[in-house]
Every structure is written in C-alpha cells, then in structure tokens.
Amino acid sequence: MAELITADMVIHDVVTKHPETVKVFHGHGLPCTACAVGSRESIAGGARTHRLPPEKLDLLLKDLNAAIKGEPVSVAPKKAPVGRGIPLTMASGSGRKIKHVIAVMSGKGGVGKSLVTGLLAVSLRRQGYRVGVLDADITGPSMARMFGLSAKPTMLPDNRIRPVESRGGIKVISMNMFLGEESDPVIWRGPMVAKAIQQFYSDVEWDQLDFLLVDLPPGTSDAPLTVMQAVVPDGVVIVSSPQLLATMVVKKCINMVRHLKGTIIGVVENMAYFETPSGERYEIFGPSQGAELVAITGAPLLAQLPIDPQVAALCDAGRVEEYESSAYQLLAENFLNTLKIKR
Numbered sequence: 001m002a003e004l005i006t007a008d009m010v011i012h013d014v015v016t017k018h019p020e021t022v023k024v025f026h027g028h029g030l031p032c033t034a035c036a037v038g039s040r041e042s043i044a045g046g047a048r049t050h051r052l053p054p055e056k057l058d059l060l061l062k063d064l065n066a067a068i069k070g071e072p073v074s075v076a077p078k079k080a081p082v083g084r085g086i087p088l089t090m091a092s093g094s095g096r097k098i099k100h101v102i103a104v105m106s107g108k109g110g111v112g113k114s115l116v117t118g119l120l121a122v123s124l125r126r127q128g129y130r131v132g133v134l135d136a137d138i139t140g141p142s143m144a145r146m147f148g149l150s151a152k153p154t155m156l157p158d159n160r161i162r163p164v165e166s167r168g169g170i171k172v173i174s175m176n177m178f179l180g181e182e183s184d185p186v187i188w189r190g191p192m193v194a195k196a197i198q199q200f201y202s203d204v205e206w207d208q209l210d211f212l213l214v215d216l217p218p219g220t221s222d223a224p225l226t227v228m229q230a231v232v233p234d235g236v237v238i239v240s241s242p243q244l245l246a247t248m249v250v251k252k253c254i255n256m257v258r259h260l261k262g263t264i265i266g267v268v269e270n271m272a273y274f275e276t277p278s279g280e281r282y283e284i285f286g287p288s289q290g291a292e293l294v295a296i297t298g299a300p301l302l303a304q305l306p307i308d309p310q311v312a313a314l315c316d317a318g319r320v321e322e323y324e325s326s327a328y329q330l331l332a333e334n335f336l337n338t339l340k341i342k343r
C-alpha cells in the first residue's frame with residue numbers, strides 16, 4: 001500500500017522523497033520548500049505559519065497524497081521558486097544516503113577551513129567512517145591538491161558524476177578536477193557558482209556516507225548561502241583564529257548561520273599556538289578567543305589547533321592523509337561526542 005502523507009511529517013522529508021509534491025505545496029500557497037525553515041518544519045507547522053485554515057490543510061494533504069499516486073490535484077501546480085532552499089535530492093537517491101552533512105565555515109579567509117575539513121575527514125576515515133568531502137570553494141578550490149588527487153571524476157550514465165577517491169578511501173569532489181590545468185581560473189558570477197555547488201551535491205554519486213564535509217569559501221555571500229539554503233546541512237563547524245579581526249568577521253558568519261536557522265555544532269580555533277620541540281607554547285596570533293566564541297555560539301570548542309609547519313608542507317605535497325597529530329584526533333573525538341555518533 002502506498003505511504004500516506006500526514007500533517008506531522010517534516011516538509012523536507014516529504015519533498016525529498018516525493019519531489020513532485022513541491023509544486024503542490026506551492027500551489028496551496030506554502031513556499032516552505034524554498035525556505036531553509038522548511039527543512040525542519042512539519043506540514044501542520046507550515047500551514048499554521050502561512051495561516052491556512054484547517055479545511056485548507058485537509059485539502060493540501062489530500063492533494064499531496066493524490067500527487068504521489070499520480071492522480072489529479074485540486075490546485076494548478078505552480079512552478080516552485082528555484083534556488084532558494086528547495087532541499088536538493090541526492091543522485092539516484094531513494095531515501096537519504098548521507099547520514100550527516102556538515103558544513104565547515106568561517107567569515108574570514110585563510111583561517112584554515114580547508115585544513116580543518118581535510119584533517120577532520122582524515123581522522124573520521126581512520127576511525128572507519130565513510131567520508132566524503134565536497135569542496136564548495138568553486139573559485140579557490142584546494143581539496144584536490146591537499147589529497148594529491150589528479151584523476152578526473154568519471155561520468156556515469158544519466159550524467160551523474162562519480163567522485164575521486166583518495167588513497168585512504170575518502171570521496172572527494174572539487175572544481176580543480178574539472179579544469180584542464182590546476183592553475184586555470186574559474187571566472188564565474190554568483191549564480192554559476194551556486195549551480196556548481198548544487199550539482200556537486202545532487203548530481204554526484206556519493207553513495208552511502210556517514211559524513212559529507214562541505215568546505216565553504218570565506219564570506220557570507222553566494223556559496224555559503226547556497227549551501228545553507230539548498231543543501232541544508234545538519235550542522236555547521238565554525239573555524240576561527242585568535243586574531244581579533246578574524247573573530248570579528250567570524251561573528252558575521254555565526255550570525256548568518258543563526259539567521260538561516262542552521263545549527264552550529266562546534267567551533268575550532270586554528271593557529272591557536274606554536275609549540276617548540278621542548279614543549280614551550282607561544283600564542284603567535286594573540287591570546288585565545290575560544291571562550292568568546294563559545295559564549296557567542298553556545299556551541300562547544302571542539303579543538304584548539306597548533307601552527308604546525310609540517311601540516312602545511314604535507315598539504316602542499318598532497319599528502320594530508322599522512323599527518324598524525326593528537327590535536328586532530330581530539331577534534332574528531334569531540335566532534336563525534338557532540339553529535340553522539342556510534343559506529
């Protein structure tokens with residue numbers, strides 16, 4: 001028997017499973033599928049928000065159930081607004097194949113988002129999790145280089161894309177993999193960038209993953225907005241450095257996540273100190289701002305990472321997976337504890 005759509009179901013789950021219902025929602029005056037809130041809102045909640053009387057809610061449910069059976073509906077199925085948060089469906093997805101989509105963000109450039117993304121992926125993979133990395137920094141991608149990947153992604157039937165797998169088994173997709181030369185520039189306006197990110201998420205055959213880590217470019221404009229509204233991550237990790245300026249700009253990013261009703265699962269303070277071989281610590285970029293970040297976000301400090309020339313050298317050489325560090329192990333442990341994940 002076909003599944004029945006009921007008022008308590010989450011809009012995101014309904015449209016993910018039945019994309020044909022997007023137009024029905026919209027036809028009934030509920031633009032929730034184009035809003036980040038729709039990812040957590042029930043149908044009844046959406047109806048309340050948009051002041052739909054009970055009899056109209058009943059009619060909406062009747063039409064939704066008719067639509068999934070291919071039967072006629074009572075409203076003209078309007079075209080839904082695109083690109084403003086309709087949760088994207090995964091490639092060939094019957095149900096959700098990725099358990100956790102986590103965005104790594106910072107308002108400020110160069111604080112080490114990519115490094116944190118890469119090393120968190122490595123630590124999780126070492127613990128046996130199935131991990132993917134989506135490099136959403138379309139114009140300044142770094143993931144292919146960090147993992148030493150020069151192969152091109154394979155095109156599958158139906159124009160889907162198979163990501164490139166690292167030596168350690170991490171699935172990676174990055175714009176550089178599609179360029180003739182690594183140094184070729186990507187000179188695109190915002191909508192093109194947004195489209196590429198959407199394709200990296202929905203047209204890539206990620207298969208079953210425990211974690212898809214999304215490395216975002218700095219700032220609060222097109223790319224982070226696309227990820228927050230269209231991909232709708234389950235959580236966001238904020239990366240900062242102790243510099244006051246970085247912290248100030250990072251606050252903008254925290255406010256953006258809040259504004260879009262995202263969940264900050266933790267903060268990471270990178271470049272927190274430098275430790276000499278004899279164990280002396282120097283706070284090169286000033287005293288830690290970790291406590292302030294915790295106070296602002298209400299989320300735990302997942303790690304304070306040292307400046308380590310070795311990690312920079314390994315990233316440049318495409319050998320990030322060879323890096324060993326207790327600080328990153330702790331980052332992964334705290335991350336998993338925060339999410340309360342068991343293998």
Ligand SMILES: Nc1ncnc2c1ncn2[C@@H]1O[C@H](COP(=O)(O)OP(=O)(O)OP(=O)(O)O)[C@@H](O)[C@H]1O
Binds near residue numbers: 113114271
């Ligand atoms: N803790 C660290 N120790 C040593 N080098 C680091 C550390 N963190 C980052 N780096 C180096 O600093 C540079 C910038 O780091 P990264 O690319 O990760 O920053 P980002 O925030 O992703 O930058 P962008 O704003 O360009 O996206 C890289 O060369 C990286 O290897």
